Amino acid sequence: xxxxxxxxxxxxxxxxxxxxxxxxxxxxxxxxxxxxxxxxxxxxxxxxxxxxxxxxxxxxxxxxxxxxxxxxxxxxxxxxxxxxxxxxxxxxxxxxxxxxxxxxxxxxxxxxxxxxxxxxxxxxxxxxxxxxxxxxxxxxxxxxxxxxxxxxxxxxxxxxxxxxxxxxxxxxxxxxxxxxxxxxxxxxxxxxxxxxxxxxxxxxxxxxxxxxx
Numbered sequence: 557x558x559x560x561x562x563x564x565x566x567x568x569x570x571x572x573x574x575x576x577x578x579x580x581x582x583x584x585x586x587x588x589x590x591x592x593x594x595x596x597x598x599x600x601x602x603x604x605x606x607x608x609x610x611x612x613x614x615x616x617x618x619x620x621x622x623x624x625x626x627x628x629x630x631x632x633x634x635x636x637x638x639x640x641x642x643x644x645x646x647x648x649x650x651x652x653x654x655x656x657x658x659x660x661x662x663x664x665x666x667x668x669x670x671x672x673x674x675x676x677x678x679x680x681x682x683x684x685x686x687x688x689x690x691x692x693x694x695x696x697x698x699x700x701x702x703x704x705x706x707x708x709x710x711x712x713x714x715x716x717x718x719x720x721x722x723x724x725x726x727x728x729x730x731x732x733x734x735x736x737x738x739x740x741x742x743x744x745x746x747x748x749x750x751x752x753x754x755x756x757x758x759x760x761x762x763x764x765x766x767x768x769x
Contacts, residue, residue: 557582560604560612562589562596563765566662566726567623568611572765573722574627576756578637582613586767589667624658627719639719646713649706653699653720657727661695664688665730689736696731699724700741708743710750717751725751729762 559575559582561568575582587610588595595601596608605612605621612619613626615633620626631639640647663669665688673679673687703712703720712720728748731738738745751757762768 558585558614559583560585560587560601560610560614561765561767562587562610563762563768565589565610566730567609567658569726569729569760569762570623570722571611571613571626571630572760573725573757574630574639576759577639577717577722578630578634580630580634584766586765588767624654627722631719639717639722641716641718642713649702650713650719653702653712654723656695656699656702657723660698661692661727662730664691685734688734689731692727692731692734692736693738693740696727696736696738696744697740699727700744703743703747708747711747717754717756721747721751724748725757 557580559568559571561572561584563586587601589610594608596605596610602608604614604619607621609621611623611626612621613629614620615629618629620629627639640650670684670688673684674681679687703724706713709715711717712724724744725748728738728744758764
């Protein structure tokens with residue numbers, strides 16, 4: 557199994573957490589997103605991921621892109637330590653949280669969006685960070701309300717980390733990079749602290765990766 561990753565990518569961070577929770581071993585292949593114009597833009601890597609994004613996973617001859625698709629694949633192919641437990645309604649709740657982060661928050665603070673703001677719209681660093689802070693705070697406050705409505709336990713659902721926790725922790729890390737206001741999400745911060753006490757989350761952290769700078 558191979559994981560094409562970049563230490564600072566929150567999407568790759570999600571997959572690393574999932575792999576660790578399931579106890580799966582993977583060969584990490586770093587793809588630096590800014591060196592030499594971005595290694596993800598090479599023809600060789602576009603054969604692996606046409607969108608020129610990380611992460612990508614290779615397993616048993618399959619190549620899978622998009623973090624949510626990768627994690628759901630891992631949950632189906634390696635069902636030990638399920639990441640989507642419970643009833644159909646429970647699983648829909650977890651997917652809704654993950655999709656809110658993956659589809660509503662993350663795209664607006666993705667590197668290629670921030671690069672476009674700088675190059676094409678001439679937004680300086682402070683303007684870009686203001687944009688980043690606005691959308692991440694707005695989105696995470698919505699996630700806070702979703703989690704509270706679901707009556708969380710130690711983690712988003714009960715006392716075992718699931719798909720939602722895998723998405724929440726990297727997004728909070730992204731928010732801190734631009735000093736976003738996290739005061740409106742105490743439940744997420746409590747869950748994050750419980751996650752960060754687990755070795756699976758610690759080993760997946762950006763600073764713990766072999767390509768960390």
